[in-house]
Amino acid sequence: MRIGIGYDVHKLVPERDLILGGQEIPFELGLLGHSDADVLVHAIMDALLGAAGLGDIGRHFPDSDARYKGIASLKLLGEVKHKLELENYWINNIDAVVVAQAPKLAPYIEMMRQNIAETLGIKSKDVNVKATTTEHLGFAGRGEGIGAYAVCTIANKNF
Template sequence: MRIGQGYDVHAFGEGDHVVVGGVRVPHERGVLAHSDGDVAIHALCDAMLGALALGDIGQHFPPTDPQWKDADSRAFLRHCRELAARDGWSLSNADVTVICERPKIGPHAQAMRETLAADLQVDAGRVSVKATTSEKLGFTGRGEGIAAMAVCLLTRG
């Protein structure tokens, strides 16, 4: 077994939506990011890469590389799944927590679970997506950005 954890954060900027867990969520702001800024997928990728002892998402998809400009983060997640499979690992389960005051994640959580599970080629019952606020404290509480944490368990086979 291998366990990994990840964390990601993006500030809000211009835009009319955010992408979280591979799902476009309407919002009065977008995120400042080189790719699509999907904090849930970025945190999950870091968790998987950590479990594999393969560094972090920035090493695999550097923000200085123009090919990743506005990239769909779902491609990053599929890459991490392929790296795991190459070495004989598969996802046992993943748990993702999105931290923000707005947008509300709950109405979209099931679609996020299904999207992440599809990219990871596992049953949606192995992927949890939940949300919390920071009770109006810190940058997420002030509505300045969005964050996510993720934990995963990889097993052989």
Template sequence: MKIKTGIGIDVHRLEEGLELWLGGIKVEHEKGCVAHSDGDVLIHAICDALLGAAGMRDIGYHFPDTSDTFKGIDSKILLRKTVELIREKGFEIGNIDSVICMQRPKLKSLIPQMQSCLAGILGIEKEEISVKATTTEKLGFEGREEGVSAYATVLIYKAGMA
């Protein structure tokens, strides 16, 4: 079995009056992400981690923010396409560990919904997806509520490989 790991990170500025999407779900908040797509930092970090683990560059290479094709796109579509890309290379997803850094709103109660959404797209069990949320204790751009960041690590594998 061939096992590979990857790491991904995404950051977006927050602005009033925009929708906030995290982990594939809409989060009620007065601010949302300024982005070419819907700005779902968690999904973008997971896409980068999966693509990196498979040796397939990054999300911007596959889904450039200079393309009108991806303007305003639902990030769940990007995640589905990413899963298709890595599966075409023979990889399956073992597990995902991730964290969202944001001062407000508190996300703890939304994590099970995010896990279910992501599991449905990724085709893995909800228990294989860890989503954590943390504040930065009012430090940095996240703490000042100017932006949000997300980090993800993944394990992918090819069965039958040495």
């Protein structure tokens, strides 16, 4: 069994869609980034890649590469799944938390879990997503950005 941790943060800006866990969230601001800037999926990808000893998303999907401009992060998550499969790893579970003062995310969490699980080919019960605020402290509390943390466990199919 191997464990990975991931973290990502993006700035909130006008005129961008807010995508979290592959789910569009109605909000007046969205996240700035080269891709769709889905911080939740980015944190999960980094956790999975880290657990497998495969680096991070910047190594595999650099923002200097035009192929990834505006790409859906769930598509990149599918590519991460493929990279793990090539190394004979299967995903046991994922636990993640989104850190945002606003908007309220509770109504969207189940769909986020389903989107992530479907992309990875695992059961939604093996994907846990939580949301929290920072009680108005720090960049997230001031509404400047959104962050996400993720932890995962993977195992090698050969054992």
